[in-house]
Amino acid sequence: MTRTTTPTPGAARHAAAPVASLSRRRFLRTTLIAGAGVAALAGAGFAWLRRSPVDSLPPGEGIRYLTASEYHLFQHATAVLLPVQGTPLTPLSQVPVVQHIDHMIGLLPGHLRKQVGMGLTLFDNAAVVSGWHGRRFVDLETADAVQYFDDWSHGNTIQKALATLVKRFVYVAYWRDPATWGPVEFDGPVSEKWGLAYLGNAPLPDQQAVSQEAVQ
Amino acid sequence: MRMITVPRDGVPVTTAADIARDPSMGRRFSVKTEVVVVGSGAGGATVAYELAKAGRKVVVLESGRYFPSANFTEHLGDTMTEVYREQGSQFNSTADVLFVEGECVGGSTVIGACVMQRPPDSLLQRWATELGLGNLAPDAIGPLFDEVGAEQYVHLNEAHEINTTAHKVIQGCEKMGFSWKPVARNVRQCALTGHCLAGCPSDRKMSSLVTHLPWATAYGARLFADTHVQRVLMRAGRATGVEAIVRDPLTGAQMAEMRVDAEVVVVAGGAIQTPVLLQRSQVPDISGQIGRNMAVQPFVQVLAQYDEELFGFRGALVGVEIDEFLESDGYMFFSALAEPEQLMIQGEQGAGPDHIRFMKQYKHLAGLNAFAIDEGRGQVSWEGDAATGRKVISWNPSRTEFEKLKRGASLAARVFFAAGAKRVYIPSFQQLQADSVFELDATMDQVSYGLKGMYSLRINSFSPHGTCRMGNDRFQSVANARGEVHDVKGLFLADASLIPEPMPSAPHWTVQALAKQVARNILDSASGLFLNGKA
Numbered sequence: 001m002t003r004t005t006t007p008t009p010g011a012a013r014h015a016a017a018p019v020a021s022l023s024r025r026r027f028l029r030t031t032l033i034a035g036a037g038v039a040a041l042a043g044a045g046f047a048w049l050r051r052s053p054v055d056s057l058p059p060g061e062g063i064r065y066l067t068a069s070e071y072h073l074f075q076h077a078t079a080v081l082l083p084v085q086g087t088p089l090t091p092l093s094q095v096p097v098v099q100h101i102d103h104m105i106g107l108l109p110g111h112l113r114k115q116v117g118m119g120l121t122l123f124d125n126a127a128v129v130s131g132w133h134g135r136r137f138v139d140l141e142t143a144d145a146v147q148y149f150d151d152w153s154h155g156n157t158i159q160k161a162l163a164t165l166v167k168r169f170v171y172v173a174y175w176r177d178p179a180t181w182g183p184v185e186f187d188g189p190v191s192e193k194w195g196l197a198y199l200g201n202a203p204l205p206d207q208q209a210v211s212q213e214a215v216q
Numbered sequence: 217m218r219m220i221t222v223p224r225d226g227v228p229v230t231t232a233a234d235i236a237r238d239p240s241m242g243r244r245f246s247v248k249t250e251v252v253v254v255g256s257g258a259g260g261a262t263v264a265y266e267l268a269k270a271g272r273k274v275v276v277l278e279s280g281r282y283f284p285s286a287n288f289t290e291h292l293g294d295t296m297t298e299v300y301r302e303q304g305s306q307f308n309s310t311a312d313v314l315f316v317e318g319e320c321v322g323g324s325t326v327i328g329a330c331v332m333q334r335p336p337d338s339l340l341q342r343w344a345t346e347l348g349l350g351n352l353a354p355d356a357i358g359p360l361f362d363e364v365g366a367e368q369y370v371h372l373n374e375a376h377e378i379n380t381t382a383h384k385v386i387q388g389c390e391k392m393g394f395s396w397k398p399v400a401r402n403v404r405q406c407a408l409t410g411h412c413l414a415g416c417p418s419d420r421k422m423s424s425l426v427t428h429l430p431w432a433t434a435y436g437a438r439l440f441a442d443t444h445v446q447r448v449l450m451r452a453g454r455a456t457g458v459e460a461i462v463r464d465p466l467t468g469a470q471m472a473e474m475r476v477d478a479e480v481v482v483v484a485g486g487a488i489q490t491p492v493l494l495q496r497s498q499v500p501d502i503s504g505q506i507g508r509n510m511a512v513q514p515f516v517q518v519l520a521q522y523d524e525e526l527f528g529f530r531g532a533l534v535g536v537e538i539d540e541f542l543e544s545d546g547y548m549f550f551s552a553l554a555e556p557e558q559l560m561i562q563g564e565q566g567a568g569p570d571h572i573r574f575m576k577q578y579k580h581l582a583g584l585n586a587f588a589i590d591e592g593r594g595q596v597s598w599e600g601d602a603a604t605g606r607k608v609i610s611w612n613p614s615r616t617e618f619e620k621l622k623r624g625a626s627l628a629a630r631v632f633f634a635a636g637a638k639r640v641y642i643p644s645f646q647q648l649q650a651d652s653v654f655e656l657d658a659t660m661d662q663v664s665y666g667l668k669g670m671y672s673l674r675i676n677s678f679s680p681h682g683t684c685r686m687g688n689d690r691f692q693s694v695a696n697a698r699g700e701v702h703d704v705k706g707l708f709l710a711d712a713s714l715i716p717e718p719m720p721s722a723p724h725w726t727v728q729a730l731a732k733q734v735a736r737n738i739l740d741s742a743s744g745l746f747l748n749g750k751a
Contacts (some may be wrong), residue, residue, distance in 0.1 A: 083568055087576065141569070149567035154646045160671045164645065171565055175556040175575075176293045184578040186529060188557055189290035191410070196285070197416045198409050199227040201430040205367045 045091045052139050062099060065106040069138075070117065073124050074098045074136045074170065079171045080145040100173035115166070123152075123162045130159075222434045225424065228415045229282040229321055232254055232442035232464050232471045244473045244491070249275040249438075250746055251738070252478040253459055254445045254493065256280075256472060257323020258710035258724050259731040261432065262364075263519050266735030268435035270745075273440045275476055276429075277458065279489075280319035283326075285425065287416035293415040299326060308609045308633025310646075310668075313514070314561075314676045315609060319488060321441050322425035324486065325724070328678075329412045329534045330401035330421055331550065332370045334361050334722040348688045350712030351697045351733060354519070355712040360729040368422045370725070373398035373535055375498040376702045377406055379584025381528035388631030394540040396487050401549065402724075403581075404473040412533040415557070441465075445476060447497040447602060448481055455481040456705035459595040479746050480738060484731065485711040487680040488596050492607050494684065494694075498574075503691050506684055510594030511558040511718035515587040515658055516556070516625050516643035520632035521577050528553040528582045546720040547624050549631075561590065566647045574682040584631065586624035590617050592682055592718040595614065609674040611677075621673055626660050629638035645671045650734035678725050681712035697742070699734035706745055710734040 029039035053073075066074065078097045084090065108116065127137040127148055140148060152163035174180055181188050190196075252268050253260045256278040268274045283299050291540035296304035299320035318324035337354040344353035349609045353355065364370070378386075378398060388395040402422040412421065419426045433439055445460045457477040462468055483490050491507035499506065511652050523750040538549035556578065565571050615619060629640040642648040642659060650659040666672045687693025690702035694712055701707040710731040712723045719726070743749035 031609075068596075081567055083572060086571055089572065089575065146568040150647070153567070157667050157671050160645045164671075167565055167567065168560065168705060171560040171571070172557060175560050178291075181556065184556065184575055185527065186578065190409050191290060191407070191411075191417045194407070194409075195502055196409075198225070199405065199419045199426075200418075201222050201419070201426045202369070202422060203406070204220060204434070206430055 014055065042087050050137055054138050055070075060098065061103050067117070068097070068101045069124065070104075070105075070120050071098060072138050073166075074101050076140075076145065077170050080142055081167060082174055083142070088183045090177075092185055094179050095174055095177045097170060097173045101169050101179065104173065109123055112158075118160050123166060147154055158185075167183070218656075220434050221395070221665065222430050225286075225419070226284055227321060227329055227429045227439060227503060228433050230438070230440045231282055232343060232462050235462050235472050236464075241470075241472065244475075246475040246477065247275055247438075248477045249273045250478060250748070251275070251480045251482060252277065252407040252476045253325060253482045253484060254448075254458060255317065255484035255486065255711065256321050256439065257484065257486060257487070257711070258325050258727045259486075260430035260482070261322070261325075262728045262731035263482050263484060263708075263710045263735045263738075264432040265428040265435070266439045266732055267738065268432045268437040270739050271312070272739075273436070275440070276432070276479070277443040277445055277460055277474075278321050278323075278439065278441050279444045279485075280321060280323070280441065282321045283415070285415065285417055285419045288417040289413040290409065290414050290417060292411075292414045295327065299415065300692050302393050306609070308611050310612060312671050312675070313332055313512070313611060313653045315488060315680060316676065316678050317488065317511075321439065321486060325410070325423035326415055326421075327413055328421075328423070328426050328724060329550075330406075330724045331534050332365070332368065332402050332405045332725045333451050333537075333548075334725055335721040337451070339719060343716055349686060349697050349716060352712065352716075357729055357733060360732045361725060362455075363732065364725060367427065368402035368725075368728070369404040370400050372400050377401070377408065377532040377538060378535040379408075379410075379528060379531030380526040382530075384522065384526070384528075384582040384635045384637075385549070385551045385584055385631060387538050388635035389538055389540070389632070391634040392631060392684065394538055394631065396538045396540070397538050399534050399537050399561075401532070405692045406532055407530045409534050410530055410555075413554075440474070442471075445485075445493060448483065448493065448499060448553060449475075449477075450704060450707070453703060454705045457481065462562050462729060467573075468623050469502070470547075473639070480708065482708045482734070482738075484710040487683045487715075488607070488609060490685040490709060490711055490713040491596050491600045491694075494501075494701070496602045496605070499701060499707070501694075502703060503689075504695055505694050507596040507598075508590045509682045509685055510524045510596055510609075510680050511592040511682045511683075511715075512549075512594050513583045513587050513679045513718075513720075513722075514590055514613065514617065514621060514675045514677055515548075515676055516621055517552075517583055517585050518625050518628040518632065518643055519553075519641040520582050520584070520629070520635075520637035521641075522580050522582065522635075522637055522638040525579045526582055527579050529578075542720050545620075546718075547627070548586045548587040548720055548722070549624070550587070550626060550652065551583065552585055553581060559602045569648070571748055582632065582685065584628040586621070587626045587720075588617065588620045588624045589720045590620075591719050594680065594683075596683055613673070613675065615669075616666050619670045619671065621675065622660055622663060629656055629660075643674045645674060679712070679714040681723050682718060684709050684713035686714045687716060697707060698737040699739075700729070708734055708738060 054072040059068045124137045127133045152159040239654045250273040253276045264274050264276045266443050301317040312586045340354045343349045359411050443460045445458045460474045460661035462472040494506050533552045541547035644663045650656045684694035685750045695709050699708045
């Protein structure tokens with residue numbers, strides 16, 4: 001059977017789980033919505049801070065499910081989270097991470113897709129005030145963006161959940177691609193490579209002794 | 217004398233595609249049988265085999281798809297999508313605790329790590345004396361464990377089945393004076409691929425897919441996949457069958473409605489699905505215990521980094537266990553290291569350079585899963601009406617359970633440091649690690665309970681149990697000692713939901729022994745259950 005290299009619904013749901021947890025708790029959901037609202041208002045109030053050069057750029061070719069701003073967020077997050085250049089790890093040019101994420105997003109059920117979108121908006125905009133970066137996540141310098149992730153991974157429940165959301169999407173999309181396994185010497189599938197014999201069904205219990213003797 | 221022949225491979229299964237192709241079955245059809253078994257995992261397959269072998273007409277209904285072993289790719293992502301329940305994303309209501317479960321012909325036995333554990337005799341004896349469940353006394357159920365063990369090729373791992381991750385655990389235990397032993401597994405001629413969780417393409421794992429199900433069908437049982445049982449039918453205090461919907465496994469589209477009329481109904485959907493089905497069916501719940509008392513056996517994975525290359529992901533997935541604390545504190549520890557994708561899901565990853573450093577060390581890592589016995593406070597419920605409602609799994613750790621898990625993680629870390637680890641990664645949602653045993657306590661102190669224990673430790677569950685507990689008091693339990701639901705004649709349970717209390721053992725072996733016992737109870741009561749009452 002052909003191995004799937006694109007992410008599966010399972011991977012998508014796993015990655016999206018943190019935001020699902022927020023939406024399932026009413027007070028957290030309220031906070032999430034309010035948080036997004038505050039960030040949006042803050043953004044509106046400080047429009048000069050919120051503007052980003054990437055806002056005018058279209059999403060990448062072949063992107064079907066991510067909005068332009070989500071696409072640019074994941075592009076930036078991938079570069080920040082996976083600085084593989086100069087390391088033995090597989091270059092990002094050989095692993096279509098954001099395309100994989102786009103595929104994963106497309107597999108999410110509608111309600112979860114909406115919540116993921118809200119979570120990503122909050123994560124992006126909150127950088128304006130959170131940590132007083134004064135700019136959105138997509139515009140943070142690499143070191144500041146890493147710091148933003150680190151701060152949120154030690155933050156409150158919502159911050160931990162959203163930092164986990166972004167990291168899971170990016171890391172799962174990268175590491176599930178077999179192209180990334182060689183450099184870490186993970187073997188991947190081996191049965192066929194090793195020519196393992198197929199043993200089939202076990203014999204009935206009262207025939208097992210006979211079968212064992214035959215094997216020996 | 218009848219000649220019984222088990223096919224070389226595969227199981228005769230009627231799937232949604234078969235039903236769609238067969239115009240004689242129509243969009244609505246019914247089947248008449250003596251016994252209908254709901255679920256084809258460890259419990260359901262065992263019951264089906266025992267009853268079919270005894271000459272009873274048996275129909276097995278499985279909601280998952282039929283996924284023959286030859287289709288396994290040893291790629292966890294593929295397998296999760298095809299045969300894990302909810303594509304491997306069955307979470308608690310706060311989505312921070314994952315409940316891993318198979319949904320396919322063979323159930324969780326297909327995706328398990330082959331770990332087979334018998335509960336301590338002291339626990340079985342206590343259930344017999346304190347709970348009055350004499351059927352669980354070691355001398356009563358012990359022979360059934362032995363029978364299952366022989367059928368399933370259960371053996372202690374031999375030297376070649378203990379990989380480098382496990383060797384680090386052994387080294388640490390030896391230094392600390394902790395008792396350890398090779399894990400018992402149900403596998404024949406293990407090829408040491410390390411891909412247990414993705415299914416075994418060469419059929420070495422003794423899942424129900426290659427044991428009890430082909431055996432049951434060889435004795436005449438009929439097996440339907442893609443068949444979602446909606447409710448148990450009852451009349452005048454007696455189970456009379458089930459109603460189900462056959463769905464296309466790819467699209468979810470309804471292919472047919474199915475009704476099975478049966479003299480005995482055995483529900484074996486596992487500790488999460490079984491209570492939900494009983495609730496949907498409005499089975500009398502005089503005790504109010506259906507879906508309650510769920511023990512989850514929560515676990516966290518501690519990773520350690522060593523100077524030397526270990527390639528700890530190679531070889532048998534689970535090698536050794538630490539049994540030092542099993543009876544005293546209810547801790548189980550199993551050596552295991554996940555593949556990269558699973559690692560991304562299971563453990564908190566640092567950002568940027570930290571993550572790169574971590575993954576460059578992948579071949580230097582070892583893993584130890586720390587399981588703690590919990591308080592059995594979890595709950596599974598069906599919310600809403602039968603057609604449009606949804607299942608809700610409610611469990612977050614109490615403070616006591618949280619502290620217990622923390623201590624388990626700390627013990628695992630100490631074992632690794634004793635074996636020379638240079639760094640230990642703490643299984644928390646915040647990125648934490650300790651570079652020596654002297655830093656460990658201070659690092660662990662940073663993991664706080666927070667809001668109801670949410671998003672604090674990274675917790676998973678492979679083995680929930682106890683949601684329809686067995687007992688003699690119909691006001692305190694769901695089923696009697698024979699496995700029959702109180703007040704519903706002919707409705708039996710045969711899965712981990714029956715386990716009366718939280719237990720510190722992987723439940724697979726116990727479920728199969730219990731299922732054998734339930735099957736024999738049914739046969740012993742044949743005159744009162746079947747029209748053809750011959751024993």
